[in-house]
Amino acid sequence: GAVVSQHPSWVICKSGTSVKIECRSLDFQATTMFWYRQFPKQSLMLMATSNEGSKATYEQGVEKDKFLINHASLTLSTLTVTSAHPEDSSFYICSALPGHYEQYFGPGTRLTVT
Amino acid sequence: AQSVSQHNHHVILSEAASLELGCNYSYGGTVNLFWYVQYPGQHLQLLLKYFSGDPLVKGIKGFEAEFIKSKFSFNLRKPSVQWSDTAEYFCAVSRGTGKLIFGQGTTLQVKP
Numbered sequence: 001g002a003v004v005s006q007h008p009s010w011v012i013c014k015s016g017t018s019v020k021i022e023c024r025s026l027d028f029q030a031t032t033m034f035w036y037r038q039f040p041k042q043s044l045m046l047m048a049t050s051n052e053g054s055k056a057t058y059e060q061g062v063e064k065d066k067f068l069i070n071h072a073s074l075t076l077s078t079l080t081v082t083s084a085h086p087e088d089s090s091f092y093i094c095s096a097l098p099g100h101y102e103q104y105f106g107p108g109t110r111l112t113v114t
Numbered sequence: 115a116q117s118v119s120q121h122n123h124h125v126i127l128s129e130a131a132s133l134e135l136g137c138n139y140s141y142g143g144t145v146n147l148f149w150y151v152q153y154p155g156q157h158l159q160l161l162l163k164y165f166s167g168d169p170l171v172k173g174i175k176g177f178e179a180e181f182i183k184s185k186f187s188f189n190l191r192k193p194s195v196q197w198s199d200t201a202e203y204f205c206a207v208s209r210g211t212g213k214l215i216f217g218q219g220t221t222l223q224v225k226p
Contacts, residue, residue: 032212043204043216044158093158097212105150107157 003027004096006106013084013113021079021109023094029074030096034103035067038091050077084113118207120217127195128225135190135220137205145207147188148214149179152202161203164188175199197226 003026013019023033031052036044048069049057056069066088068080077096081088089112095103121136139145149161162173169181179190188205205217 034213041221043219044214046213046215049213095158095214102160102163103212103214105158 002098002104004094004104004106006092006094006109008109009107010110011112013111015085015113016083018080018082019084019111021081021092021094021111023077023079023096023106025075025096025098025104028096028098030098031074032097033071033077034095034097035069035077035079036093036095038093038108040091044093047079081111084111086113089113118205118215118217120203120205120220122220123218124221124223126223126225129197130194131224133190133192133195133199133222135203135205135222137188137190137217139186139188139205139207139215141186141207141209143209145209147179147181148206148208149173149177149188149190150204150206150216152204154201158204161190195222195224197224200224 005024005026007022011019033050035047037047038044046059047062050069050071052071052074058064066082071077091108091110093108095105097103118139147164150158151161152158161177162171162179164171164181172178177192179188181188200223203220203222206214208214
């Protein structure tokens with residue numbers, strides 16, 4: 001149980017285009033999901049908290065107009081990287097929180113912007 | 115600033131050696147503590163967690179961690195590592211909101 005999927009697992013896009021990444025909780029409902037960014041050989045940095053039915057809460061320094069988050073249902077959150085640039089290339093990881101304390105992580109999406 | 119600090123960035127051990135990875139945090143008050151592992155090419159998996167109670171926590175695959183409140187520490191230990199333990203290890207702290215703050219990570223390389 002407690003499986004979180006992400007789609008796509010790897011995406012390459014051209015600079016200036018937008019990319020949407022999906023995060024799904026497959027066997028549980030999650031009112032809260034989180035989006036992280038991980039640079040190579042570095043730790044995970046929390047980008048935003050996604051709450052079902054309400055606006056996402058962004059961490060300091062994260063551009064909310066660039067990283068659009070939509071939590072349309074209790075099992076789906078999406079992250080759209082708008083007008084992507086090479087510096088947005090990274091590994092994006094989501095997690096879902098079915099309860100109050102323990103969250104489950106997706107496998108991540110590698111974004112490469114050329 | 116509030117932070118989570120892992121002291122060892124890259125650890126190389128031989129099989130059967132004992133492991134201890136340090137983790138310190140700078141938050142006051144009640145915290146929930148986690149150790150996650152990321153095997154090469156795989157997603158993060160929870161090794162163990164501490165919410166309350168016995169400060170010595172046992173996790174999967176023979177790992178354990180000890181919460182020492184006075185030292186703001188949550189060190190990860192394993193008596194005898196295996197080659198399959200080669201991975202990236204992350205300590206993380208939550209203050210009850212679900213938001214996790216991660217340490218920098220420690221790369222563990224176990225030589226057969």
